Amino acid sequence: MRNAFGRAPRKNTRTLWVLFLLPVACLLSTISPASAQLSTASLNGVVRDPSGAVIAKANVVLRNTQTTIERTTVSNDTGEYVFLNVAPGPYTLAIEAAGFASKHVAEFVLGVNQTATIDVTLTPGGKTEVVTVEASAEQLQASTADLGTVIATKQVNDLPLNGRNFTQLLQLTPGVAPVNVAQSGGSGGSGGFGAPIALGASFQFPAINGMTNRSNFYLTDGLNNYGSIESTYAVPPIIDAIQEFKVVSHTDSAEFGSVLGGVVNVVTKSGTNDDHGSAWEYVRNDAFDARPAFLPANKKAPAFRQNQFGASFGGPVWLPRLYRGNNKTFFFVAYQGFRYTRDNSSHLLVPTAAQLSGNLSDFPTQIYNPFTTRPDPNNPGQYIRDPFPGNQITSNLIDSGMVAWAKALFPAAGPYDPSTNSNALDTTPTHQFQNEYTIRIDENFNPKNSVWFRYSAINSTLTHSGGLPTLGFRGEIPARNWGGSYLHIFSPSLMLQAQYARTASQDNQATRLLANPGNLLGTIGFSSSFVGGFAAVNGGSLVPSPGISGYASGGELIRNDPRATDSHQISATLTKTKSAHTLSFGGGFTSNRFASPLAYDQVGFAGGQTGNPENPLEPGSPLASFLLGVPDNANRRNVNEQTRLGGVMSWFFQDSWKAASRLTINAGLRYDVTYIPPYGTSATIGQQGGIETGNINFSTGQYVIQVVPPPCSVRGHAPCIPDIPGQPAGTLPANVVVDPRGRIAHNTYTNFGPRFGFAYRVRGNTVVRGAAGVVYDNWAAVSQMAQNIEGSWPDIGQLIAQNLNAPTGPPATPAENPFGSSSGLFPAPTPFNQVQWFYDPYIKNPYSMQWNFGVQHELNSSTTIETDYVASRSRRLNVGGFYNTALTPGPGDPKSRALFPYISPTFYDRSIGRGSYDAMQLELKKRYTGGLAYQVSYTYSKSIDEGSSGWFGVEGNSLTDPYNIRGSRGPSGFDLTHTLAVNAIYDLPLGKGRHFSIPNPALNYALGNWQINGIFSARSGLPFTVFYGARDLANTGNVSWDQYERANLVGDPHSGSCPNGSPVGSQSCFFNTSAFAVPAIYTFGNSGRDFMRSAPYWNLDASLFKQFAIAESRRFEFRAEAFNLFNTVIFRQPGNDISNLANFGKVTGAANGARELQFGAKLIF
The missing domain is CATH 2.60.40.1120 (Carboxypeptidase-like, regulatory domain)
Incomplete structure (x- = not known):
């Protein structure tokens, strides 16, 4: 039958599909x-x-x-x-x-x-x-200019992996710095916010091509598998379910984006026409391991057991007498269990019985009585105090509540060990229990339609010490990642791919006192308004954590995150090939929501309250401040964190043009919009940590309320607007406004990212490639910003106090009630005396202008070598730390010298940082042929920025002067000058089917079919800053623990010896401490940010396999793996606080673990 135009209707099917599916x-x-x-x-x-x-x-x-x-x-x-x-x-x-x-x-x-x-x-x-x-499986990249290396199945399966975590292999890609200086990275086992990291695994959370650790993205099968707060994967892929993975960075394809660093794309295995699979178990035990380097001689290494076991199986779907899926329908399933038990051996420094009685005679400098603080009659604007004779605090001044607090939480002190700066050992065992599984189905309906679906899940439970042996922690993380993809081929030149993914995880944690001796909170004397108020959600009041600087710490905490990660992803890409052009258009949206009821409180103690106000060389004792009940800071959270729907929307267009037989040009444009999730939901109205909260805008000096609550006289509790005498109920204080749209964060709509690249084949075996583009970081804003303002005024759900009891008068704030009336039923009269994690409401997404140029050469059919110049210039990087501090150092009240004198200094995040990265990267790679594969990756680089290595200054890269950020320009916290990674797989040439056959069956059984594998890594030491942390020496209102006050450099820290006689480079004198001096009062130090380096790192992991053939397609493997084969000891960062004389310049631990052995058995078929 023909239609009115005389054509068969079927011929129009393609056109109708295009007209329908394009919109x-x-x-x-x-x-x-x-x-x-x-x-x-x-x-x-x-x-x-x-x-x-x-x-x-x-x-x-x-x-x-x-x-x-x-x-x-x-x-x-x-x-x-x-x-x-x-x-x-x-x-x-x-x-x-x-x-x-x-x-x-x-x-x-x-x-x-x-x-x-x-x-x-x-x-x-x-x-x-x-x-x-023949075709080389290692084809030259003659059509693209992106950076990245495919880590193939053989490497994933056979290279030594401690705990079988694939992230250890990320370092095999040039440009990857396998160090973590970020606020979070999941390495604690529970992960925090839903990252179930196995404790026995050598997990890596790297910085990629000069970008912060938190600016990476994780995909599994091209689908979102991203823990939104942790910035790592939500569900870890099982090693035997991984086909391969690649770290994509500096790409000329507009398809990739939303992060500044790299996109880690893992591909899982699918079934084939042949049944195939594996079963395995890996075992670790303390009997196999070397003794830890810093374990006291009289202590035994802690008992340790780890078992990792599982199986995988895949093939065509087969239903007896009903269906056989060869060439059409395939499945692959995998399961892995993980069991971990270790007797802890954490070194603790705790107060001794003599110290708790007031005897601090062993403290190296004079301690002063803060209750005698008074103006210095001889130096106007300065203050003096009386010393405690012999550093003995009289019993009438000791706060008995503090002593009761210490005795309830701290274990009894033993002999002091100077090598670890400890006098107690926490031996509380750690247990982790994980079950993980994945299933994948691939269906090929016909040559034009195919679909696949995968479901992955993990359940993780962790118990361990809560920081002190008197506290117990329990965490549970269930995480899910599932989704699929549909491909329709209209013709060989036109196709559409659509994808959907769902990622969800919870993170439920509790730290509680194991034995609460009666009415402990009442005995200590804590105000009920400070420690109470948790009962409704969390089942009772919580014991605060005593944060005594330099000492062990721990307190009770409740966090139940029903939405640690909660995202939906949907996307589509339409691709058309026309003449010499391949055109792609697509985009998508990934949603993000977050929910986390959270409760804890903490009181911090520093030395400034008991130091000499006029002499920074007498910084005071945090323990003395604790015994006197004179705090420096406090933190209280009792919030029900909730965010509404937010996420990232992206569009892209890409044209790959075969401009000539040897030349390919790629050009594209990407557009990203970050929808920062509005904080709070309508369900949280009237709750602490709910939607009725606010944020400071330091551009205007105003406080902006998101949703205004009723007056306190009406509601009767916070959140509410305090009554102002003589004003109608509900009148807002001066400089407080309400956002007319009911939201605090404002989105950015100008994130356009052009891409350009070329690949030119100079001759058959050589390609010259180059790329340039602009990329934006969309996920840091989504995951971090929204949840930082929970509980802010007019709420009292989150209260933070800094610089309590400054040395300008006798102490006025006791430890038992550090917030005064603000922690009761009602908020403070105004919002301008609170300290919170505020941010610029018009903060912009960081962006990076990136480019690379390189040459790739094929040495033979299996080996390539490549060298690249890689560079970037980044702008609008997040810079945090304290803001609205005094404009200049000096005596007197710093608020009088502040930008806005009526606003107390507080944390404030701004998108004002700059960064640069320049690197030479080299890669030599041989694919697996003839029983040998190897890869050499080397990077020589420099990454520089201005304290912008993290958010809110929490990552040790704070600004000295927030009004002069260029003065804090220096190496990034993750900067590594040299990074080398070498890996190899080698089948020894003896045995049946190998180069030297052994005809004797017995000899072949013993000597044949061995395989050795290894990963050697070496890198420069990490940068660090030398600072003065006892108190706000410059008197700007900043917080001393934030490392803003750098030491003065007065000599060469890399030569000579320390005052203790030890040579530079030794454990007790890593650098020459005489090269640094305490800055004069009311000044900033002159040493640079991050100009010192910790010890360089090198390591060799190796494995030995013995293979036993069972049948033609089946074999059994015995595996022995050694991590840190030569048991080298790498010093961790030395003490870098010049006010902490006991640790300054000294190394008290190792940056790596002692040698560990892992044995495994594996059946492969």
Whole structure:
């Protein structure tokens, strides 16, 4: 039947599909994920005759050798063929054209996010003639200019991995700095906010190409698998379920973005036409391990047991007598269990019985009585105090509540060990119990329609000490990541891919006192308004943590995060090949919400309250301040954190143009919008930590309320607006306003990121590549900013006090009630005396202008070498720390010298930082052939910024002067000058099927089929700052513990010896402490930020396998793995606080662990 136009209706099917699905794709991209980032590969090439002329209309067939699934296309008028959205794996290629002999390209491998190029020359002949040629599986990247290395199945499965965590292999990619200076990274086991990190694993949370650790993104099969607060994965992939992965960075493709660092894209295994799988168990035990370097001689290494076991299986779906899925339907499943038990051996410094009685005679400098503080009659504007004779605090001044607090929490002190600065040992055992599983289904309906679905989940439970042996911690994390992808091929030149993913995790934690001796809170004398108020949600009041600077600490805490990570991702990409152009258009939206009821309180003690106000060389004793009940700071949280729907929307357009036979040009544009989740929900109205909160705008000096609550006289409790005498109820204080839109954070709509790149094949085995582009960090703003203002005025859910009891008069704030009336039922009269984690309400997304240029050369069919110059210039980086401090140092009340004298200094985040990164990167890589594979990655780099290595100054990179951030320019906290990673896999050439066969069965059984593997890594030491942390020496209103006050540099810290006689570089004298001096009062120190370096690091992990053949396709492996094979000791960062004389310049621990052995058994079929 024909229609009115005389054509068969079926012929219009393609056009109708395009007309229908193109707007659908556009719609999906407006409600879809942060990137439309895929986990597939692509293949292109040009078909020519021997003269070099192109051959059009050649039939090209790409065949997966494991599933026999084929894709077919035809070369266009320029002789070019293209295969897009190809699943990574092994393939063959067949090319036919009239009048030419057919050509067959032998098996080669396509990797994740790889764009491979295979040009083919056909010779004249008949169809019956077939010419077979070899293709390198390590094809030169002749079509793209992105940076990254595919870590293949062989490396993932066989390289030594402590705890079987794939992140240890991220360091194999050039530009990856395997160090963590970030606020969070999940390395604590419970992870925090839903990152279930196995404690026995050597987890890495790296900085990539000069960007902060928190600016990376994690994908599994191209789908979001991202822990939104932790900035790492939500569900860890099982090693035996990983096919390969790649770290994508500095790419010329607009498809990738939303982070400044790298996108870690893991591809999981799928089933094939043959059944295949594995079963394994790995065992670790303290009997196998070397003795820890800093364990006291009279202590035994803690008992330790770790078991990791599981199985995987995949193949065609088969239903007896009903269905067999060969060539069509495949499945893959995997399970892994993890059991961990270790007797703790944490070194603690705790108060002794003599010290608790007031005897501090062992303290190295004079301690002063804060209750005698008075103006110095001889020095106007300064103050004096009376010393405690012999550093003995009289009993009538000791706060008995503080002593009761200490006795309830701290263990009894033993002999002091100067090598570890400790006098107690916490031996509370740690237990971790994890079960993880994943399942994947792939369905190929027909050559034009395919779909896959994967579900991954983990349940993790952790118990250990709560920081002190008198406290117990329990954490539970259930995490889920699932989703799928649909591919429709309209024609060989037009296709649509749509994806959906769901990521959800909880993080439920509790730290409680194991034995509460009666009415402890009453005995201590804490105000009920300070420690109470938790009962409704958390089942009772909580014992605060005593934060005595330099001493062990711990307190009770409750956190139940029903939405530690809660995101939906939906995306679509439409790709069209036309002539020499491959055009891609797509986008998506990834939602983000967060919920975390949280309760704890803490009182901090520093030395400034008992030091000499006129002599910084007598900084005082934090323990003396504690005994006197004179705090320096306090923190109280009783909040029900909730955010509404937010997320990241992204669009991109990309054109890959084959401009000439040797030249490919890539150009694209990406547009990202971060929708910062509005804080609070309507369900939290009237609750502490709810929607009725506020934020400071230091551009105007105003306090902005998100949703205004009723007057206190009406509601009767916070959050509420305090009554102002003589004013109508509900009148706002001066300089307090209400946001008319009911939101505090304002989105940025100008994040356009252009991309450009080229790849030019100079000759057959050499490619010159270059790329440039602009990328934005969208996820840091989403995950961090929204939840920082919980409980702010007019609420009392989050109260923070700093610089309590400053040395300008007798102490006025007791430890038992550090917030006074503010922690009762009502908020303070105004919001301007609170300390919170505020941020600029018009904060912008950080962005980075990135470029790279390099040469890649193929040495032979299996080996390539590449060198690249990699650089970036970053702007609008997040800079935190205290703000509205005094404009200049000096005597007197610092508030009188502040930008806004009516506002107390507080934390404040601004997008004003700058950063630069320059690197030379080198990679030599041989794919696995002939029983050998190796890879050498080396990076020589410099990363510089201005205290912008983290958020709110919590990562040790604070500004000295917030009004002169350029004065804090220095090496980034993650800067590593040299980074080297070498890995190798080598089959010893003895045994059946190897180079030297052993005909004797017994000898072959003993001597044959051995394999050795290893990872060697070396890198420069991490930078650190030398600071004065006893008190606010410059008297600007800043917090001393924030490392803002740097020491004076008066000599060479890298030569000579310390006053104790030890040479520089030793454990007790890592640097020359005489080279530093305490700055004069009311001044800033002159030493630079991060100009010192900790010890360089090097390590060798190695493994030995013995393989036993069971059948042709089955074998058993015994594995022995050694981590830190040579048991080297790398010093951790030395004490860098010049006011802490006991530790200054000394090393009290190791940056690495002692040698550990892991044994494994594995069945492979």
